[in-house]
Amino acid sequence: MKSGYVGVIGRANAGKSTLVNVLVGEKVAIVSPKPQTTRDRIMGVLSDAETQIAFIDTPGLYKADNLLNSHMQKTANQTVEDVDIILFVLDAHAGVSQTDKKLIEKFSKNDLPFILVLSKTDIMPESLLISELKEFSEYGFPIVPVSARRGRNVKELLRVIKEKLPGKERLFAEDIISDRSERFMVSEIMREKILLLCEKEIPHGVAVIVNEFSLDEKGKVYKISLDVICEKPNHKAILIGKNGTKIKEISTYARLDMEKFLEKKVFLTTYVKVKEDWRNSAFLMKEYGYDKEE
């Protein structure tokens, strides 16, 4: 038996959550084309007869411009203190910036085994990939190019990770896939649909609170009631849309995903509320679940 914790870190939008979902084989973390999608650390566990790997997905490294964001940065940086291996995901198709290099240097100097993942290889020319492989070839850590979207080279990445696993014991029961509750996932599914269907800063200023999450007596239908908290009255108007069309559209997509995830019918009610500047309020962030000590 080999086992261990793998911290998945990298800049916002690099493809960390997509990769964790593919590695685990289940959707444990939401994904969107907008940076700063992940706000909490989320564990996804891959188990088979001989190995157990606990992947810790983290918020993307990003310049902190409010309290929520600095909390997210702290979460990402602290994760490397509790893991056995660092998997640094670099959006290879976007090219390598000085900031990328600095971050890679910083995290690879840590005492932990370090693996560099070059992501999104399906949408980049081979010549760019070759020059990036060369650029990091002298650092001495393994470099694995992958396309999480196409599942390309993911097996090779698992092989490299398995070689470095330090543990000899099973960490969790074999059927554990995530450390997150169904309630948490339901709120994240709603946030994912808002990220996909709303523009600019609106989704970044949204928090989703689950007020009711209950199964009916026959065990067939979940009754779920959510508050979508946004930062400004004009954001509320946009989220609701003309005659409620926007929030209806968002809620429909969210409900369909929730039904898939819970494998039951869902009766969903959504309320949109305003809490001005909640991302800078320690009190409100706590209320919305963003300052729990890990």
Ligand SMILES: Nc1nc2c(ncn2[C@@H]2O[C@H](COP(=O)(O)OP(=O)(O)OP(=O)(O)O)[C@@H](O)[C@H]2O)c(=O)[nH]1
């Ligand atoms: N073409 C392509 N797109 C990808 C791949 N992996 C991720 N993406 C896309 O990149 C975007 C960001 O993906 P995420 O997995 O949310 O990225 P992240 O690093 O978790 O982002 P944060 O949580 O914001 O830090 C999404 O639109 C994904 O569909 C890939 O292998 N190929």
Ligand SMILES: [Mg+2]
């Ligand atoms: Mg993410």
